[in-house]
Amino acid sequence: MPSYILKRILSLIPVFFVMSVVIFLVVYLIPGGPAASLLGMEASQDQINALNTELGFNRPFLVQYGDWVMNVLRGDWGTSYLLKQPVLQAIGEHFAPTMSLAVCAEIFTLIFSIPFGILAAYKHGTTVDTVTVSVSMVGVAIPGFLLSMFLMLLFGVTLKWLPVAGYAAMSEGFGQHLRYLLLPAISLGVAQAAYITRMTRSSMMDVLYMGYIRTARAKGVRESAVVFKHMLKNAAPTILTAIGQSFGGLITGTIVTETLFNIPGLGMLIISSINQRDVFVIQGVVLFVTLVYVLVNLVVDLTYGLVDPRIQMGKK
Known part of the structure; x- marks a missing residue:
């Protein structure tokens, strides 16, 4: 029984990996970028660039993904930009x-x-x-x-x-x-x-x-x-x-x-x-x-x- 449970849990690792990539891409591939989406259509390019820098969206994709996965594992899923709460x-x-x-x-x-x-x-x-x-x-x-x-x-x-x-x-x-x-x-x-x-x-x-x-x-x-x-x-x-x-x-x-x-x-x-x-x-x-x-x-x-x-x- 314990070995079976361990095997089933380990078999979920590829599932979680694919799931994490897809969910991260939901934000990363938003047309115009996540910063433009958060600020709205009225935002200027300077405002968008400033928010990209503040939130780290101007970093390489793999760096962003790695940091996001580590934060999720630590229980830090980010902060709502509008609700102002975790x-x-x-x-x-x-x-x-x-x-x-x-x-x-x-x-x-x-x-x-x-x-x-x-x-x-x-x-x-x-x-x-x-x-x-x-x-x-x-x-x-x-x-x-x-x-x-x-x-x-x-x-x-x-x-x-x-x-x-x-x-x-x-x-x-x-x-x-x-x-x-x-x-x-x-x-x-x-x-x-x-x-x-x-x-x-x-x-x-x-x-x-x-x-x-x-x-x-x-x-x-x-x-x-x-x-x-x-x-x-x-x-x-x-x-x-x-x-x-x-x-x-x-x-x-x-x-x-x-x-x-x-x-x-x-x-x-x-x-x-x-x-x-x-x-x-x-x-x-x-x-x-x-x-x-x-x-x-x-x-x-x-x-x-x-x-x-x-x-x-x-x-x-």
């Missing part, structure tokens, strides 16, 4: 709403997707299966912003059950916190639930007619044990992969939803940074969400051996 501090202030929204959306996703995926596979070829597959296809196809607007109109404007937009921190009470997150979480969770439902159904179907399933039934094992102990356990790695990708996508892909519901998360931060051309914040947020996505997939990879004993970690 980039990591700005990310930390906006990460909690995004994380809360992602967790709520993932809980909603799992509550509906796993049971319906199992049921659709178990009732393969019946009306239940057809309806589940059809609804999941609709869930994948419907645009997120359209679903968000419909939910806001129905539950916020017409029924007045939930707030239309805004955010309440956990310090204001868990109930109030949840009320503001419920609509955006449902909006995000519908598409993810549809995806995981289909993946669960597909992976369960792959093991439905395997020999060990027929043997378990021939031995008189209870049907619930056949489904959950044998079928679901052997289908778990595929389902776990889908869940990991879903959660990573929820953290990194909430820009539209956060903007519509006015949630001060990472999505709102990067939108405001793009509008204000705050390139250091853009660079930091992209780096942060990429790291989170990679680490989520690493955790999923490491848990394979826990859900499926056939996977012998560190062995061929």
Whole structure:
């Protein structure tokens, strides 16, 4: 187990290297340069040259890249030119709403997707299966912003059950916190639930007619044990992969939803940074969400051996 974990971590080094180069180039290759972007179109060439000198953008590319990587490793991700605060501090202030929204959306996703995926596979070829597959296809196809607007109109404007937009921190009470997150979480969770439902159904179907399933039934094992102990356990790695990708996508892909519901998360931060051309914040947020996505997939990879004993970690 420790050797497998070490190998998986070491295998991420090339990923992090390529990722760092691409993210650094996001700033370095901005038309006109990052200094011109920060100062705006009204800036004079003297002002641009002065800012390039102040921020070190007139140095060779490799020198800038090397210094940036070393600063990132030390925890210095730069300072927002407009917010006048460290980039990591700005990310930390906006990460909690995004994380809360992602967790709520993932809980909603799992509550509906796993049971319906199992049921659709178990009732393969019946009306239940057809309806589940059809609804999941609709869930994948419907645009997120359209679903968000419909939910806001129905539950916020017409029924007045939930707030239309805004955010309440956990310090204001868990109930109030949840009320503001419920609509955006449902909006995000519908598409993810549809995806995981289909993946669960597909992976369960792959093991439905395997020999060990027929043997378990021939031995008189209870049907619930056949489904959950044998079928679901052997289908778990595929389902776990889908869940990991879903959660990573929820953290990194909430820009539209956060903007519509006015949630001060990472999505709102990067939108405001793009509008204000705050390139250091853009660079930091992209780096942060990429790291989170990679680490989520690493955790999923490491848990394979826990859900499926056939996977012998560190062995061929």
